[in-house]
Amino acid sequence: MPHPTPADGPAPDSRLHDDLHWLLARLKQGLATAQAPALRAHGLSLWGYTVLMAVVDAPTRSQLALAQAVSVDKSKLVLVIDELEAAGLVRRRPDPADRRARIVEATDTGRRVLDAAREDVLAIEDHLLADLEPRAQQSLRALLAGLVGEPVVRVENGREYEGPCAPAPSDT
Amino acid sequence: MPHPTPADGPAPDSRLHDDLHWLLARLKQGLATAQAPALRAHGLSLWGYTVLMAVVDAPTRSQLALAQAVSVDKSKLVLVIDELEAAGLVRRRPDPADRRARIVEATDTGRRVLDAAREDVLAIEDHLLADLEPRAQQSLRALLAGLVGEPVVRVENGREYEGPCAPAPSDT
DNA sequence: CGAGATGATCTGAAGTCAAGACGATCTCGG
DNA sequence: CCGAGATCGTCTTGACTTCAGATCATCTCG
Numbered sequence: 001m002p003h004p005t006p007a008d009g010p011a012p013d014s015r016l017h018d019d020l021h022w023l024l025a026r027l028k029q030g031l032a033t034a035q036a037p038a039l040r041a042h043g044l045s046l047w048g049y050t051v052l053m054a055v056v057d058a059p060t061r062s063q064l065a066l067a068q069a070v071s072v073d074k075s076k077l078v079l080v081i082d083e084l085e086a087a088g089l090v091r092r093r094p095d096p097a098d099r100r101a102r103i104v105e106a107t108d109t110g111r112r113v114l115d116a117a118r119e120d121v122l123a124i125e126d127h128l129l130a131d132l133e134p135r136a137q138q139s140l141r142a143l144l145a146g147l148v149g150e151p152v153v154r155v156e157n158g159r160e161y162e163g164p165c166a167p168a169p170s171d172t
Numbered sequence: 173m174p175h176p177t178p179a180d181g182p183a184p185d186s187r188l189h190d191d192l193h194w195l196l197a198r199l200k201q202g203l204a205t206a207q208a209p210a211l212r213a214h215g216l217s218l219w220g221y222t223v224l225m226a227v228v229d230a231p232t233r234s235q236l237a238l239a240q241a242v243s244v245d246k247s248k249l250v251l252v253i254d255e256l257e258a259a260g261l262v263r264r265r266p267d268p269a270d271r272r273a274r275i276v277e278a279t280d281t282g283r284r285v286l287d288a289a290r291e292d293v294l295a296i297e298d299h300l301l302a303d304l305e306p307r308a309q310q311s312l313r314a315l316l317a318g319l320v321g322e323p324v325v326r327v328e329n330g331r332e333y334e335g336p337c338a339p340a341p342s343d344t
Numbered sequence: 345c346g347a348g349a350t351g352a353t354c355t356g357a358a359g360t361c362a363a364g365a366c367g368a369t370c371t372c373g374g
Numbered sequence: 375c376c377g378a379g380a381t382c383g384t385c386t387t388g389a390c391t392t393c394a395g396a397t398c399a400t401c402t403c404g
Contacts, residue, residue: 014229015290016242020297021207022222023316024200026243031193050194057186064382070188071198073362078384100369100382118187125192128319140315143308144195147300236351245392250353272351272400 027128034124042117043087047072047080049121052114055090055106062101089113199300206296214289215259219244219252221293224261224286227278234273261285 016022032046039049054060054070063081067074081104084090089110095101106114129137188194204218211221226232226242235253239246253276256262261282267273278286301309 014226014241016222016226016230017317017320018313019222019225019293020300020313020316021200021203021218021293022242023313023320024196024203026320027316028193028196028200029243031196035193046193050188050191053191054186054188058188062382069186070194071201074382075363075384075386076361098370098382102383121191121193128192132315132318136311136315139308139311141190141192141195143304143312144192144199145189146304148189148195148198234351246351247353247355247394248392267351270351270401274352 031124031128034128035121038120038124039117042113042120044113044117045080045083047076048084048087048089049114049117051077051080052084052089052106052110053118055084055104056111056114060104062095062098063104064101066104084110203296203300206300207293210292210296211289214285214292216261216285216289217252217255219248220256220259220261221286221289223249223252224256224278224282225290227256227262227276228283228286232276234267234270235276236273238276256282 035049036046039046044052050070051066051072054066058066058069060066060069063077064074067077070077072080081090081092085092089107091105091107092102093105095103129140132140207221208218211218216224222242223238223244226238230238230241232238232241235249236246239249242249244252253262253264257264261279263277263279264274265277267275301312304312
């Protein structure tokens with residue numbers, strides 16, 4: 001039966017729901033709108049949260065490195081760090097070894113705020129995954145984490161399209 | 173050992189890589205940049221592809237219904253349909269039963285283009301999932317599909333934050 | 345028939361992203 | 375020691391989204 005569609009069940013199953021990109025976009029968006037208010041309560045934006053997390057538990061040598069780590073545009077990163085610095089969660093310190101570079105490091109407040117915020121974020125994540133069995137949750141997280149880092153390359157008519165360690169997410 | 177970070181392995185494992193939102197955003201972005209060129213070869217944008225897919229295998233009564241199905245803003249949808257219609261992949265027909273509404277239906281060309289494009293897209297998806305076992309691929313897809321549709325609600329200090337069947341993805 | 349709701353479209357404001365320009369600084373060959 | 379070229383952070387710019395509301399045509403129902 002090659003035609004799965006017509007006059008079937010409640011029919012929430014078009015090919016849309018098999019499209020990986022659509023699924024990911026949808027889920028990400030859902031999480032984003034759910035988490036944004038919670039983070040705002042901690043004085044953080046989604047980007048701020050992400051960058052702060054990277055700063056807190058990574059030995060950050062330069063903003064450029066940071067940008068690549070979270071895969072955000074470097075010019076965007078400037079603004080995010082501005083925001084974090086203004087909130088006193090992060091500090092920009094000139095690298096004594098290279099006066100071009102700025103070492104970005106978290107303040108104590110930053111670490112505290114992150115931990116608090118992260119707790120809320122985790123709660124939201126858990127809630128999203130609520131009706132999956134613990135094993136399924138585990139494997140989902142593992143699978144996703146495993147995929148990230150994998151470059152996405154596509155061969156097309158002999159040419160190689162690179163959509164690799166992709167540049168940047170995009171949220172609010 | 174509560175401190176997983178300092179002086180460890182190659183250390184690609186900050187808490188970032190446990191953050192669901194970041195993972196999803198990252199993967200989605202990767203897929204997007206990989207698929208966009210392939211779709212462009214078929215004369216489609218990412219949005220065009222998504223909407224066309226929804227139109228082809230769903231009984232579309234009105235643009236509004238369509239908008240909700242793919243969860244895209246209605247005013248954005250207008251432009252996407254314009255694009256598809258100009259390319260002759262889709263037709264806007266006034267609903268005889270309600271002259272306000274427009275029935276959007278795919279043309280034969282539209283169906284053909286979609287099938288061709290979808291083949292390429294699937295190839296890219298498979299490539300992304302390449303080094304997962306078939307079982308893992310299956311379960312990943314199933315898990316994601318299962319989660320979509322789940323409203324994301326968060327309880328916060330007694331209030332209820334709704335980030336449910338979220339509005340719209342966002343790509344190029 | 346008239347009031348209010350609804351569908352499609354358009355407009356405008358705000359926000360986002362990518363890419364280039366720029367000044368300051370580093371590095372390295374000569 | 376010098377100067378060419380690369381690199382880092384920042385700013386600016388242009389294109390593009392998103393969201394809310396205005397608008398017009400049409401439907402529904404009293």
